Amino acid sequence: MGVQEQYPFDVEAIRDDFPILQRSVGGDPETPGEGPGDDTPLVYLDNAATTHTPEPVVEAMSDYYRTYNSNVHRGIHQLSQEASVAYEKAHDTVAEFIGASGREEIVFTKNTTEAMNLVAYAWGLEELGPGDNVVLSEMEHHASLVTWQQIGKRTGAEVRFIEVTEDGRLDMADAATKIDDDTEMVSVVHVSNTLGTINPIRELADLAHDHDSLIFADAAQSVPNRPVDVADLDVDFLAFSGHKMAGPTGIGVLYGREAVLDAMSPYLYGGDMIRRVTFEDSTWEDLPWKFEAGTPSIAEGIGLAAAVEYVEEVGRDRIEAHERLLAEYAYEELEALGGVEIYGPPADERGGLVAFNVDGVHAHDLSSILNDYGVAIRAGDxxxxxxxxxxxxxxxxxxxxxxxNTVEEVDALVDAVADARDLFA
Incomplete structure (x- = not known):
């Protein structure tokens, strides 16, 4: 059976929902589509940074702007009421999507990074002090690592790191040592954006809770492409971004257990998050609005709900299977080239990405050469x-x-990498 015959759905039908995939590249970036040589088919393989947006999501956002554009929670007139209902229903849609108990546990943020900072500042500055520790992993995204590092400097709390083994997995024996009775927070990425490692979040949650610690899962690379249920994972916090799951930029999600969120003070202050204000003091609105100060990203929230519905229609199990298929194929084909070092776990034990280097070729040079072939990848740290x-x-x-993405696009990647390797040989 060919690899294409193993697709869990009709990929070409899916591609029809994403008009950007039909464009060509290769001309002047300042005048796309006008320059000479602007005729190379786009092969977009930078989805861990940002995925593309399907027509149903664009239409949902356009419908908001065209027919009921108004601010939420501020007006009695019909447009405001319609916008408020749609925005609140978006929270309900996301809550159901990840298994939260209700909209009270779903805070809309700009992205995963803001969700991390919200918890670090609203919870961390109040709860952490000298003698406490926060446990991360060595594979953390800067959104987690830098945030908790700086909170540690402010509070005097120690920041510890669970070691990563040579094959790109968490050393769980080390985790059992690092997480102790002085641990107040464990913050770990669910799927590594560099190694593709799928971390055992439930096992870490059990370990954290055994020591009366909270746990925060960075799910930016997992929620978009595999079933994720916060109850099954038993996490206290979880965050992800819309733009990594066929949704718009400028919208992210913080899930938090209702009891924990309720006990936290607001992170930002202003309109919509208050219940009553006097010259002397203020009281806060109910969850989740307590943490959504000012005019929120209304269209983006509505677009995120449409993206959730799109992903659900395709099926997260099938998306996971498709990504696994492509990642395994890419891993095996790149490895077969020779002169390519691939990082992280084996082909059949990773999320939908492959990070690698080619002998004698800097990653930035490789990305530049691949761009000439129309292949878009990420290069850097x-x-x-x-x-x-x-x-x-x-x-x-x-x-x-x-x-x-398709097997043919993986073939285009591998062929371009082979040419780059030969060019620098």
Whole structure:
């Protein structure tokens, strides 16, 4: 059976929902579509950074702007009421999507990074002090690592790191040592955006809770492409971004247990998050609005709900299977080239991405050459500088896959990498 015959759905039908995939590249970026040579088909393999947006999501946002554009929670007139209902229903849609108990546990943020900062500042500054510790992993995205690092400096809390093994997995024996009775927060990425490692969040949650610690899962690379249920994971906090799951930019989600969120003070202050204000004091609105100060990203929230519905219609199980298929194929084909070092777990034990380097070729040079072939990948440290230092490299190339990618696009990647390798030989 060919690899294409193993697709869990009709990929070409999916691709029809994403008009951007039909464009060509290769001309002047300032005048796309006008320059000479602007005729190379786009092969977009940078989905761990940002996925593309399907027509149903664009239409949902356009419908808001065209027919009921108004601010939420501020007007009695019909447009405001319609916008408020749609925005609140978006919270309900997301809550059901990840298994939260209700909209009270769903806070809309700009992105995963803001969700991390919200918890670190609203909870961390109040709860942490000298003698406490926060436990991360060595594969954390800077959104987690830098945030908790700086909170540790402010509070005097120690920041510890669970070691990563040579094959790109968490050392769970080390985790059992690092997480102790002085641990107040464990913050770990669910799927590594560099290694593709799928971390055992439930096992870490059990370990954290055994020591009366909270746990925060960075799910930016997991919620978009596999079933994630916060109750099954038993996490206290979880965050992800809309733009990594076929949704718009400028919208992210913080899930928090209602009891924990309720006990936290607001992170931002202003309109919509207050119940009553006097010259002397203020009281706060109910969850989740207590943490959504000012005019929120209304259209983006509505677009996120449409993206959730789109992902659900395709099926998260099937998306996970499709990404696994492509990642395994890419891993095996790149490895077969020779002169390619791939980072992280084996082909059949990773999320939908492959980070690698080619002997004698800097990742940035490789990305530039691949761009000439129309192949878009990520090159750099992927916001995991300490992890790259541990791996002994300054940067790596990363190909990441989503629902609309094909085996032929992986072949285009591999052929371009082979040409780049030969060019520098």
């Amino acid at each position: 992927h916001c995991t500088q300490p992890l790259h230092e541990k791996m002994g490299v300054a940067a790596s190339a990363r190909a990441s896959f989503y629902v609309y």
